[in-house]
Amino acid sequence: VPIITLLTDFGLSDYYVAAMKGVILRRSPMVDIVDISHEISPQNILSAAYVLFGAYDYFPAGTIHVVVVDPGVGSARRPIVVKAGQYYFVGPDNGVFSFVLRQADYQVFEITNRSLFASEISSTFHGRDIFAPIAAALSLGIPLEEIGKHLSRVQLLPEIVQVSPSSLESRIIHIDRFGNCVTGIEQAAFSGSKLPKTFALHAGNSQIRQQKCFYLEEVTEPNNPFVIWGSAGFLEISLPLSSAAERLDLRIGDPVRLLLDASPPNGSERRRTSTNVNR
Amino acid sequence: VPIITLLTDFGLSDYYVAAMKGVILRRSPMVDIVDISHEISPQNILSAAYVLFGAYDYFPAGTIHVVVVDPGVGSARRPIVVKAGQYYFVGPDNGVFSFVLRQADYQVFEITNRSLFASEISSTFHGRDIFAPIAAALSLGIPLEEIGKHLSRVQLLPEIVQVSPSSLESRIIHIDRFGNCVTGIEQAAFSGSKLPKTFALHAGNSQIRQQKCFYLEEVTEPNNPFVIWGSAGFLEISLPLSSAAERLDLRIGDPVRLLLDASPPNGSERRRTSTNVNR
Amino acid sequence: VPIITLLTDFGLSDYYVAAMKGVILRRSPMVDIVDISHEISPQNILSAAYVLFGAYDYFPAGTIHVVVVDPGVGSARRPIVVKAGQYYFVGPDNGVFSFVLRQADYQVFEITNRSLFASEISSTFHGRDIFAPIAAALSLGIPLEEIGKHLSRVQLLPEIVQVSPSSLESRIIHIDRFGNCVTGIEQAAFSGSKLPKTFALHAGNSQIRQQKCFYLEEVTEPNNPFVIWGSAGFLEISLPLSSAAERLDLRIGDPVRLLLDASPPNGSERRRTSTNVNR
Numbered sequence: 058v059p060i061i062t063l064l065t066d067f068g069l070s071d072y073y074v075a076a077m078k079g080v081i082l083r084r085s086p087m088v089d090i091v092d093i094s095h096e097i098s099p100q101n102i103l104s105a106a107y108v109l110f111g112a113y114d115y116f117p118a119g120t121i122h123v124v125v126v127d128p129g130v131g132s133a134r135r136p137i138v139v140k141a142g143q144y145y146f147v148g149p150d151n152g153v154f155s156f157v158l159r160q161a162d163y164q165v166f167e168i169t170n171r172s173l174f175a176s177e178i179s180s181t182f183h184g185r186d187i188f189a190p191i192a193a194a195l196s197l198g199i200p201l202e203e204i205g206k207h208l209s210r211v212q213l214l215p216e217i218v219q220v221s222p223s224s225l226e227s228r229i230i231h232i233d234r235f236g237n238c239v240t241g242i243e244q245a246a247f248s249g250s251k252l253p254k255t256f257a258l259h260a261g262n263s264q265i266r267q268q269k270c271f272y273l274e275e276v277t278e279p280n281n282p283f284v285i286w287g288s289a290g291f292l293e294i295s296l297p298l299s300s301a302a303e304r305l306d307l308r309i310g311d312p313v314r315l316l317l318d319a320s321p322p323n324g325s326e327r328r329r330t331s332t333n334v335n336r
Numbered sequence: 337v338p339i340i341t342l343l344t345d346f347g348l349s350d351y352y353v354a355a356m357k358g359v360i361l362r363r364s365p366m367v368d369i370v371d372i373s374h375e376i377s378p379q380n381i382l383s384a385a386y387v388l389f390g391a392y393d394y395f396p397a398g399t400i401h402v403v404v405v406d407p408g409v410g411s412a413r414r415p416i417v418v419k420a421g422q423y424y425f426v427g428p429d430n431g432v433f434s435f436v437l438r439q440a441d442y443q444v445f446e447i448t449n450r451s452l453f454a455s456e457i458s459s460t461f462h463g464r465d466i467f468a469p470i471a472a473a474l475s476l477g478i479p480l481e482e483i484g485k486h487l488s489r490v491q492l493l494p495e496i497v498q499v500s501p502s503s504l505e506s507r508i509i510h511i512d513r514f515g516n517c518v519t520g521i522e523q524a525a526f527s528g529s530k531l532p533k534t535f536a537l538h539a540g541n542s543q544i545r546q547q548k549c550f551y552l553e554e555v556t557e558p559n560n561p562f563v564i565w566g567s568a569g570f571l572e573i574s575l576p577l578s579s580a581a582e583r584l585d586l587r588i589g590d591p592v593r594l595l596l597d598a599s600p601p602n603g604s605e606r607r608r609t610s611t612n613v614n615r
Numbered sequence: 616v617p618i619i620t621l622l623t624d625f626g627l628s629d630y631y632v633a634a635m636k637g638v639i640l641r642r643s644p645m646v647d648i649v650d651i652s653h654e655i656s657p658q659n660i661l662s663a664a665y666v667l668f669g670a671y672d673y674f675p676a677g678t679i680h681v682v683v684v685d686p687g688v689g690s691a692r693r694p695i696v697v698k699a700g701q702y703y704f705v706g707p708d709n710g711v712f713s714f715v716l717r718q719a720d721y722q723v724f725e726i727t728n729r730s731l732f733a734s735e736i737s738s739t740f741h742g743r744d745i746f747a748p749i750a751a752a753l754s755l756g757i758p759l760e761e762i763g764k765h766l767s768r769v770q771l772l773p774e775i776v777q778v779s780p781s782s783l784e785s786r787i788i789h790i791d792r793f794g795n796c797v798t799g800i801e802q803a804a805f806s807g808s809k810l811p812k813t814f815a816l817h818a819g820n821s822q823i824r825q826q827k828c829f830y831l832e833e834v835t836e837p838n839n840p841f842v843i844w845g846s847a848g849f850l851e852i853s854l855p856l857s858s859a860a861e862r863l864d865l866r867i868g869d870p871v872r873l874l875l876d877a878s879p880p881n882g883s884e885r886r887r888t889s890t891n892v893n894r
Contacts, residue, residue: 069373069377070373070387073512079393079395132553181566193586272739353652357673361649410829525867
């Protein structure tokens with residue numbers, strides 16, 4: 058029996074996640090359920106897409122990933138199942154699978170077989186009444202063709218990076234518990250892990266010119282922010298042992314701009330802390 | 337082997353929940369443990385009763401629900417096991433099972449068999465020393481008669497709705513992660529899901545006259561609060577894509593009043609935002 | 616197959632914990648994973664050591680406890696496995712196992728067998744790339760000698776209590792969800808559970824002279840703080856049904872001083888609330 062994972066913005070103070078687990082275990086008693094996260098910022102589809110991307114392919118082949126970040130619950134948005142590479146994905150067709158679908162061929166099915174749903178379907182909680190029963194059905198080996206009808210396309214989020222010859226423009230797509238600010242700039246776009254020495258990343262009021270390999274590397278100036286490739290391959294803005302988000306006043310959605318060949322800071326600016334350099 | 341669920345106000349930053357799980361797994365290694373929530377507002381028995389009610393009967397028959405929201409730990413309040421319908425409930429006799437016990441016949445047993453407890457019993461952590469061992473014992477098939485003695489009654493919370501011919505008075509019993517304010521008014525008290533067109537719900541400084549079926553239905557005025565039947569059958573106060581609790585300044589315990597035949601708002605009031613209507 | 620527990624400061628809003636679980640389940644599909652906590656205050660090794668101590672020995676013999684509170688990830692700090700009593704511990708050699716290692720003989724091994732690691736090792740996430748694979752290997756029965764090389768010593772945290780003939784000096788090492796302030800003073804240092812009647816505990820601006828056995832014992836003065844032995848054997852500072860941390864303005868790291876034979880408060884002081892007594 059495969060694993061079912063859950064990724065939602067339901068939080069952990071309500072009955073929502075537990076009701077989904079009960080529904081799954083009642084229909085598929087041998088299945089193992091693993092939480093990815095339930096603390097996605099409410100209705101933040103992009104952040105959910107990123108967190109799913111960071112976790113999904115560490116799981117065994119055949120794992121069923123259920124994602125319910127679903128501001129449009131009850132409206133016309135379609136419930137779907139996607140088979141991509143070795144994994145199944147269940148959730149609303151709102152772009153939440155955008156990152157994982159870049160990595161493999163995939164098939165999309167609209168969930169239409171109402172005989173698999175809960176006997177009564179609320180208009181506010183499809184996680185419990187549609188997505189959990191469908192995940193249970195998949196774990197029991199019910200084929201995609203019995204779950205719904207084939208679709209030719211799936212909703213994707215707009216690109217989060219604009220590339221020009223000398224710079225990349227993106228934004229902050231997630232802030233982790235340590236205050237690291239994850240940008241939409243990916244290592245896959247570069248030939249190696251080292252940025253050119255002449256790089257400068259602009260974010261909020263800060264201009265960052267230092268890159269590190271690990272968080273506590275050469276902590277000589279603890280107030281200096283640096284960039285680092287995070288463990289899912291996205292460029293992060295960090296500070297040693299403190300929250301870059303708080304200290305640099307950065308938020309999800311803030312624009313960032315990576316210059317690859319920035320003119321060097323002049324001497325007087327260099328002596329100031331890099332967080333205060335004028336742009 | 338049945339499932340054991342846990343519902344507490346312990347939070348997730350301490351060893352409390354893990355110690356309970358260790359105790360259970362040591363005594364009943366094959367059991368599957370599922371968290372309902374550990375983020376119940378500290379000592380809030382009513383909120384725990386509501387969250388339990390929203391989740392318990394989605395689990396397979398035979399599931400053992402352990403609830404430890406227990407401000408009176410160490411005092412004279414009794415530890416009990418309740419068998420209600422297809423489920424077992426383990427916890428303090430303080431009203432936390434009030435909602436689920438309205439739905440089925442039940443038997444109550446005071447937990448008295450000390451040979452089933454931990455070898456040393458603290459006065460501060462009966463979740464670990466009494467309730468977890470008893471849940472493990474139930475999962476192993478030990479009969480209720482060996483766990484304790486039959487009681488003729490169980491503690492119930494006071495009614496949370498007062499009904500008069502033209503109105504229902506209740507209060508806010510829970511606020512979910514999205515800021516939806518759950519009232520104690522239940523759909524079961526009405527013949528259908530539609531409130532009369534003349535209804536008005538008073539809460540805090542707001543008077544709400546709109547009902548929706550799903551959260552993003554007809555979002556023409558995003559600042560207008562509405563009521564909606566939540567997925568556990570209670571009337572909620574909501575705002576489209578933002579927190580009603582924050583925006584309307586509502587808290588757990590605040591009184592609400594549902595008028596079924598309210599006089600229509602006059603024109604001048606209508607033009608103002610409904611959240612500012614005088615009561 | 617033994618249980619693997621996880622204790623980190625990763626929080627629950629990211630993919631970090633799930634990626635570790637995926638790695639473990641991919642390599643050791645039958646293993647049962649239990650969360651101890653992921654809400655350790657970021658980089659707080661002492662708090663993690665305390666939470667581990669409160670939970671570890673309730674689990675079945677053979678349980679593998681993985682602790683990743685690891686500010687030095689990527690630096691020269693060593694990854695280790697410790698076998699202590701009936702349990703295995705996996706994590707960085709930074710003192711996080713200090714409390715559990717006082718209770719049993721132990722053996723320490725530096726993790727060196729790179730063939731057991733992930734195929735690519737990041738410099739920012741050894742929880743996923745080293746510690747999770749090693750825990751999976753242990754759960755599959757791979758012997759310690761194949762995991763690494765024997766070490767003669769392990770990093771321990773400095774003592775958190777200084778004892779003099781008439782007093783004990785320590786500090787607040789953890790604050791729980793209820794606002795109870797856990798000090799580093801342990802019951803094991805005393806012959807019984809009752810402090811001498813002449814005791815006084817100084818913390819922040821408070822002087823506390825009352826000891827209780829359970830939280831709601833004799834609540835005649837709800838604003839009076841008291842001390843109580845917590846369920847892991849450490850002295851806590853508490854208030855009835857409210858947060859001592861908030862009301863007395865106490866934080867992790869604040870010093871506390873326990874006088875065993877304090878002069879009694881004079882009459883005028885006694886009539887004031889004990890939280891305002893001058894020191």
